[in-house]
Amino acid sequence: MLRPKKIISQQADHLISSTNSTLNAFKQFLFAPNLLTFVISVVVGNSFGSAIKDLIATLSGLVNFLFEWIWGENHPLQFNLILNPLASFFNSFITLIFIAAIVFYTIRFINNSLIKSKEAKWGYDESHEDALHIQALQRKNNTLQAENLALQKQILSELQAQKQATSSSTKGSA
Numbered sequence: 001m002l003r004p005k006k007i008i009s010q011q012a013d014h015l016i017s018s019t020n021s022t023l024n025a026f027k028q029f030l031f032a033p034n035l036l037t038f039v040i041s042v043v044v045g046n047s048f049g050s051a052i053k054d055l056i057a058t059l060s061g062l063v064n065f066l067f068e069w070i071w072g073e074n075h076p077l078q079f080n081l082i083l084n085p086l087a088s089f090f091n092s093f094i095t096l097i098f099i100a101a102i103v104f105y106t107i108r109f110i111n112n113s114l115i116k117s118k119e120a121k122w123g124y125d126e127s128h129e130d131a132l133h134i135q136a137l138q139r140k141n142n143t144l145q146a147e148n149l150a151l152q153k154q155i156l157s158e159l160q161a162q163k164q165a166t167s168s169s170t171k172g173s174a
Helices: 004-030 033-071 080-113 126-173
Strands: none
Touching: 033 080
8 A cells, every 4th residue: 555655646747748748739739830820819919900900090081171171161170180190099009009019029038038949930931941942952953053054154165175185296296
């Protein structure tokens, strides 16, 4: 029969290992690139949509202002038709900039502080990295081909020089 101290130790080990696996699974979920894309799309996209909506309201207010001023009686100047939507657009635009900056610096902090491998970092684009690697290989290949061509020209010129030397020495001895 197990002693109570050993049972408690086994239960504690089991609890710690199950907690660690759960925390690792949560960490993988939280730092998943697809989740990042979703979060950025929702948060920044919502702010962007709001800014566009307020820009359209501002333009609509400008059209209303011009319409009232040109065709209204006594040409009333109702600046609130322009100023209220413009203030709302400015507020939405500043909010969009702040949200984008906060998301950017938060991701940068997480990438630099919490995630160690390059592939696990948020925003890692494997296809872009592959394209950069292929471009580097292509540049190296182009350099090697240019060196090869130069060597081939050098060998051909040396062979031609030897051929001329051989033909002139055979003409001189004959």
